[in-house]
Amino acid sequence: MTAQLIDGKALANKVKGELKLVTAQLVEKYGRPPGIAVVRVGEDPASKVYVTSKKKTAEELGFGSWEHHLDASVTQAELLGLVRKLNADPLVDGILVQLPLPKHIDSALVLEAIDPAKDVDGFHALNAGHLFQGRPSLVPCTPLGCMRMLEDIHYDVAGKSCVVVGRSTIVGRPMALLLLNKSATVTICHSKSDVAAEVRRADVVVAAVGQTGLVKGEWIKPGAVVIDVGINRQADGKLKGDVEFEVAKERAGWITPVPGGVGPMTIAMLMQNTVTAATARLAK
Numbered sequence: 565m566t567a568q569l570i571d572g573k574a575l576a577n578k579v580k581g582e583l584k585l586v587t588a589q590l591v592e593k594y595g596r597p598p599g600i601a602v603v604r605v606g607e608d609p610a611s612k613v614y615v616t617s618k619k620k621t622a623e624e625l626g627f628g629s630w631e632h633h634l635d636a637s638v639t640q641a642e643l644l645g646l647v648r649k650l651n652a653d654p655l656v657d658g659i660l661v662q663l664p665l666p667k668h669i670d671s672a673l674v675l676e677a678i679d680p681a682k683d684v685d686g687f688h689a690l691n692a693g694h695l696f697q698g699r700p701s702l703v704p705c706t707p708l709g710c711m712r713m714l715e716d717i718h719y720d721v722a723g724k725s726c727v728v729v730g731r732s733t734i735v736g737r738p739m740a741l742l743l744l745n746k747s748a749t750v751t752i753c754h755s756k757s758d759v760a761a762e763v764r765r766a767d768v769v770v771a772a773v774g775q776t777g778l779v780k781g782e783w784i785k786p787g788a789v790v791i792d793v794g795i796n797r798q799a800d801g802k803l804k805g806d807v808e809f810e811v812a813k814e815r816a817g818w819i820t821p822v823p824g825g826v827g828p829m830t831i832a833m834l835m836q837n838t839v840t841a842a843t844a845r846l847a848k
């Protein structure tokens with residue numbers, strides 16, 4: 565059996581098409597589009613690529629979009645000052661501070677300074693707390709994109725055994741909570757887990773580790789859904805996931821490719837969160 569591919573690029577384009585329409589409706593009703601401000605500090609090359617791509621997508625959808633690029637030597641007080649300014653700016657619905665920040669800056673403090681209503685990355689403790697409680701909130705984009713992929717293939721996780729490999733606050737933990745909130749039976753694996761044993765009995769596997777091919781194809785239960793969040797750059801420049809794709813695809817029912825899987829969905833969900841935040845603010 566060969567798995568069906570979950571085409572993240574195509575789904576992301578569909579989501580963006582929907583958001584473009586909603587944006588036009590918001591402009592008609594309230595006289596302005598959703599606005600997103602992205603803050604980048606220093607010269608991290610990956611951050612530059614991500615921010616450029618987020619800004620481009622926001623512009624494609626007709627959002628207001630602003631990039632604030634600060635020198636790596638910026639002080640914590642200056643950065644917090646910018647966040648406060650953006651919190652107070654009525655045209656800004658979403659604030660994203662691109663990580664990683666330079667070492668002399670306390671990232672947690674900066675993220676907590678963002679108005680939770682504008683926290684389109686979903687990293688603020690208030691939004692994380694709402695997710696924990698199963699209440700509506702702004703949810704981290706990558707796990708939100710994974711849920712949207714499951715929805716798109718009409719896969720109901722209720723009662724299913726879902727194994728999330730990785731427990732980071734930006735992917736693994738929120739992913740597990742989103743699945744739990746949909747009544748899945750959730751297991752979270754990390755570096756001390758017997759990952760093979762857990763994955764072997766999983767109906768759904770979400771891999772978010774950051775190690776090429778850590779999840780072996782032969783562990784995949786026949787027919788399982790495999791969502792590969794990992795992005796690992798190889799020596800030849802190519803990107804590979806955390807799942808041993810070639811073997812896994814012969815066993816899985818559904819599988820996401822890398823690249824072209826979860827990656828494009830993350831940006832689409834950032835745009836969706838911005839629309840969610842804008843709609844809530846404009847309707848007030």
Ligand code: NDP
Pocket residue numbers: 706729730731732733734735736753754755756757759772773774775778793794795796826827828830
């Ligand atoms: P982190 O490094 O923050 O977390 C990695 C997790 O993997 C940790 O919980 C760690 O466990 C666990 N882990 C490490 N080694 C093992 C092991 N041998 N067995 C089981 N678990 C292990 O990574 P992120 O969550 O930030 O990212 C994970 C991957 O997803 C990366 O490749 C990243 O590039 C990618 N990513 C992709 C995105 C996208 O848009 N597609 C967005 C965000 C991330 P422990 O806690 O015990 O150390």
